[in-house]
Amino acid sequence: MLVNLGDIIADRADHANTTVWVADVLRSRIAAGDLLPGTKLSEQQLAASLQVSRNTLREAFTMLSIESVVTRYPNRGVFVASPDADAVREIYRVRRMLEPAAVLWGPELDLPRLDTVIAEARDAKSRGSVADMAAANQDFHQGLVAMSGSVQLQQMMGRVLAEMRLVFHTMSAQPDFHTRYVEENAALVELLRAGSRSEAADVLRGYLDAAEAELLGHLGA
Missing domain, CATH: 1.20.120.530 (GntR ligand-binding domain-like)
Incomplete structure (x- = not known):
């Protein structure tokens, strides 16, 4: 089930905290199977598609990293986690x-x-x-x-x-x-x-x- 980004952007008005909203969107896309384990999450592409700053996106990545949904690798970037x-x-x-x-x-x-x-x-x-x-x-x-x-x-x-x-x-x-x-x-x-x-x-x-x-x-x- 692919997530409609137009619908996602429309839902943004219901969220007071943009960072939380971004984390919710990415979490939902992972839960729906749209982002597979090992997928590299491009800051540039995601920031553009979600219409948020890179700083906001990085804050969302931090939230998801704490939840073990994504993994940060120094000098490589952020990837969808592969649970062990x-x-x-x-x-x-x-x-x-x-x-x-x-x-x-x-x-x-x-x-x-x-x-x-x-x-x-x-x-x-x-x-x-x-x-x-x-x-x-x-x-x-x-x-x-x-x-x-x-x-x-x-x-x-x-x-x-x-x-x-x-x-x-x-x-x-x-x-x-x-x-x-x-x-x-x-x-x-x-x-x-x-x-x-x-x-x-x-x-x-x-x-x-x-x-x-x-x-x-x-x-x-």
Whole structure:
């Protein structure tokens, strides 16, 4: 899914802090898969396309570097990060804290939103589109954290998912990694529909443990 820069520029008026806005734009483009791991981020091109100064762009790079979404190399520039095993472990530490808690206690259960994501994931699976399955999986987990009703937790999850998208690129040759989770996500929704939140949270913990182990195994190989 390519990001429309015209729409991005139009959204800028809603942000009081331009640096934060630039970081949000780049994070969204990374999460959408438009900027792949290892991609060099050109200051000149990005500053021109986003209509911001290079200083503002560098401040945004600093924010994203702290989040491990980009990596700075002296005398070489800024690149989209390529997460390693330690990064995967940290991502899943955060996810195990955020997602099961939102499922267990979140006050804003939005089943129609989750149903829509499941339908999109099944459609992607039927078409054999790994990229669209990965995108639907991202949307599903963002939807789980949205149950918390907390803007800050959703923003944190957005940062985690941007880094997670980079990890997914390491699994591009393993389509079954995404295929399996289409129906596992659907099963979680049915538990929530039945009011079985505690069971759903337990299943989700096991799901995250298994996904982490598979990713680490792939990186180790």
